[in-house]
């Protein structure tokens with residue numbers, strides 16, 4: 061059997077029961093037995109390793125490494141427990157390939173089950189009757205716990221009856237299994253789609269690692285699902301390359317990250333860090349609310365120039381000569397001299413803080429020379445009376461003088477990014493100097509006082525940190541973390557030692573090694589020097605300059621040019637996947653075309669893939685949403701829904717004052733259909749939240765907060781408010797209308813764009 065030009069690596073031919081359910085149950089039982097054996101083996105090895113006793117720090121370090129690897133292995137095996145086996149391929153010769161969440165071998169190391177990410181499994185996702193890649197039958201196996209509950213076959217052999225090829229249909233793979241998955245009630249958490257990945261999605265998931273891949277697709281086309289499965293695929297296929305640097309996944313908000321947070325662990329992958337842009341700076345919480353206008357100005361590409369100018373402005377040249385007094389001697393600094401030193405130091409092309417000592421040395425030397433000339437002058441006109449030792453002492457005196465310190469801090473201060481931005485935002489003159497290209501109104505949007513930060517400040521802080529360089533705080537933080545870890549370990553050791561003598565009588569005790577025998581404080585310190593016990597995600601999260609092996613950005617259309625710069629910095633290899641939909645952009649500073657959004661940072665060095673099938677929203681709902689999309693962009697095409705439910709969206713024209721009570725009643729009714737999402741304008745958010753606060757399975761969100769999420773039933777409340785609250789209101793409304801998997805209701809007066817739609821259910 062061949063896969064494209066390749067021969068599929070390992071098919072196995074064996075005993076087969078005639079009844080498909082029984083045959084697959086037989087295989088499933090075999091696979092679970094292998095899984096249990098693997099698990100027992102890993103657990104036994106972990107226990108053995110834990111008993112290893114040695115006084116050698118290096119050996120202990122290696123032992124801990126092996127235990128960590130075994131724990132990862134165990135987590136992977138445990139994650140495969142549910143839905144272990146789901147696919148099978150048969151070729152014309154009767155050979156079979158079994159596909160599952162992970163790969164398993166039998167006792168003779170013969171392959172039993174193939175990992176879905178292995179090249180051999182690919183035909184399961186892409187083979188069609190027309191291009192069957194040697195596959196004559198594709199079988200979908202549905203299981204519950206360890207029992208097979210259904211088996212669906214697709215015949216891909218054109219010589220035989222080929223239902224999927226001959227039937228005019230959606231052209232999707234494994235239609236019945238797919239529809240079952242799409243119709244299933246939502247749990248509030250996104251789930252893995254390994255069993256039903258479609259061919260066009262598979263091509264994106266398995267796309268090569270290098271370069272920037274942009275995936276454009278309308279609502280529900282599976283972009284998020286694909287992005288996460290791509291992360292799992294890349295980690296499997298390029299494990300060596302990616303294991304050390306990890307993968308960064310950037311999402312739009314914390315609720316979204318919680319929604320997708322289980323998918324990768326369920327696929328057995330942990331080496332991935334999930335963040336919002338607001339979390340990119342270690343140790344910084346950026347949650348201050350902000351108006352859209354300020355966020356838009358802060359997101360503009362030109363802000364990179366403004367930050368650079370703000371840093372340069374802190375390398376100050378006085379307009380007039382400055383006098384400073386050291387021990388009653390008046391010394392003087394001329395502007396021309398300061399300008400000359402600054403120019404020479406800048407030529408070193410160092411960051412601001414790195415360059416500071418060079419600047420300071422020159423100024424202090426200059427002042428010391430003046431000081432020496434004045435106090436060491438020979439009254440008889442001879443050579444200066446001071447020797448090298450005296451000069452060194454004078455230098456110390458100059459440096460210790462508080463007035464000199466204050467002057468140096470004024471001329472070239474040691475700066476952290478937060479202080480730079482605080483000073484910039486808080487001073488109209490500074491702002492005008494750093495940002496002459498911004499209008500007065502734009503600059504007013506930046507003006508503010510205080511040291512709390514909003515998400516749109518984070519890319520600016522990152523930009524500033526890059527230009528300023530280390531201000532000593534990173535090293536101090538790292539040192540403090542290490543000291544805490546050693547103190548904690550030392551504490552544990554003391555507890556162990558303290559309890560040792562109570563557990564054994566004297567005779568036993570001499571036979572048993574205590575923790576203190578194995579480790580002492582010195583060794584502990586050595587171990588902490590030699591190894592870092594934090595997970596990769598934690599280490600990466602603590603280090604602003606960490607660079608990742610691959611970066612995935614979801615809802616990528618929302619990112620501003622400044623955010624793109626911050627993300628690009630974290631992936632100098634430019635191995636990235638960005639998924640999004642430029643028709644759903646809500647952020648005023650976000651992109652409405654990929655060229656516009658990515659051009660300033662990445663030029664045209666990216667490739668585009670498009671998705672056109674909507675797996676979430678039923679056709680009936682998409683017809684209504686399509687009317688809004690046409691108003692956003694008459695040329696845009698809504699994605700085609702793969703299913704229809706027969707349930708049209710309904711509308712209730714309830715006046716503003718009665719909406720909260722009405723929503724309370726209807727949301728309670730809708731919970732019988734599953735998870736309910738109530739999406740409303742920002743102005744109604746609190747009121748509606750209060751009204752449904754007692755209901756479980758009901759979530760209230762703004763359109764921006766609902767981005768990327770989905771619910772069985774959705775109520776869009778105050779559509780007109782959503783529309784008028786933002787310059788991107790039409791797009792927000794489009795997002796709100798496309799969040800349901802089954803049912804949609806709209807409450808409140810309708811905006812013009814929804815008035816004349818023929819998609820409404822006439823009954824309500």
Ligand SMILES: Nc1ncnc2c1ncn2[C@@H]1O[C@H](COP(=O)(O)OP(=O)(O)OP(=O)(O)O)[C@@H](O)[C@H]1O
Nearest residue numbers: 253256257258279280281282283284285675676768
């Ligand atoms: N091949 C598939 N098999 C089963 N379910 C799928 C498949 N593709 C997508 N889905 C489901 O469709 C829904 C929408 O997917 P997803 O959220 O990834 O879409 P999206 O393109 O990111 O949407 P949006 O842009 O609206 O946020 C999810 O429930 C997802 O699990």
